[in-house]
Amino acid sequence: MKKQTWKIAAFVILGIGAAASFLVVRPMESKSPPLRRGMFEWQEERVDDRKDVDELIGRFQITDWVQELSVPVDRKTTAAFVRHLHQAKVKTYALVGETDWGYEADGASLIAYLEELVRYNDQVTPAEQLVGVMVDVEPYTRSRWKEDPAGHMKTYVSGMIAAYRYAQKHDLIFIACIPRHYDDQGLTELLEMLIRDGCDEVAVMDYDCGAEVEKLETEAQLTKKYGKVLHCILEFQQVGKHGLTEDKTYRNKGLAAAETAWKQVDQAFPLISIVHDYHWSKPLIEMMEEESQ
Secondary structure, three states: OHHHHHHHHHHHHHHHHHHHHHHHHOOOOOOOOOOOEEEEEOOHHHHOOOOOHHHHHHHHOOOEEEEEOOOOOOHHHHHHHHHHHHHOOOEEEEEEOOHHHHHOOOOHHHHHHHHHHHHHHHOOOHHHOOOEEEEOOOHHHOHHHHHOHHHHHHHHHHHHHHHHHHHHHOOOEEEEEEEOOOHHHOOHHHHHHHHHHOOOEEEEEOOOOOOHHHHHHHHHHHHHHHOOEEEEEEEOOOOOHHHOOHHHOOOOOOHHHHHHHHHHHHHHOOOOOEEEEEEOHHHHHHHHHHHHO
16 A cells, blocks of 8 residues: 555656646746838829839838828818728728927927817718827928027927827827937937937938948837837938938948848847838838849
8 A cells, every 4th residue: 555655656756747737837928019110201292193002011020101291181082992901801091290399398289280180080971080190290401500509499398298198188199200410419308308209200311331230229129128119210211312422322232231230220229119201202112123133
């Protein structure tokens, strides 16, 4: 009896040990969120003419379409466009870039624009609704910015915070599109306020080919700190366009070089959700046409 008891006990102990080891060596697997890829579109008429849209979405695996819209928003054509993208599992964001709005501390003009988006969303089906807005307001491009960068930045951030609060109330994702040099101007404290209180996501125009990781360091730290989404926007327009130099655009370097840059950014900041954004559709279409020749 004793021998048999010992055998049973040993079997139980071994069974428990095996189960424990099984639990230890099989940790729960964590799944990374799907990669988001955005396409900027500055042509309002794209809403009426969807030529190249499907090809762009397929070629570049676009998940987010960032579209400039006429104001007032044309409900019929915009709804058809957004519905078409929705069927392709692509989310549509409005794109706005009025520089002088950055000098309104109350964000009045930007909020008025958001009100137009909300009116549109209220009149259409869920599949036709805009999910958010990309706010590309660039007050630093005005000559008066140099007179008082900190003062003007404070005004800009104040207006963005006011607009963001309105967007939150109406379920619009609010993305702040910014340059990569606010921290270089000694404006890091106000940049932190913008990221913390003035947006859901921050999209950085990271136009320094080969130095993307270095230039994103501050924004990456702040988005991680506040749990925000970070966008890395790369430029594809021709050298000379808007003063672009060779080191600011991937037009001549090619798409593979841009993919390498995004990969380096992802590897440098593995704990942050990073969106890869193409700026913008027109040069990408030109590059596709050049490839086919």
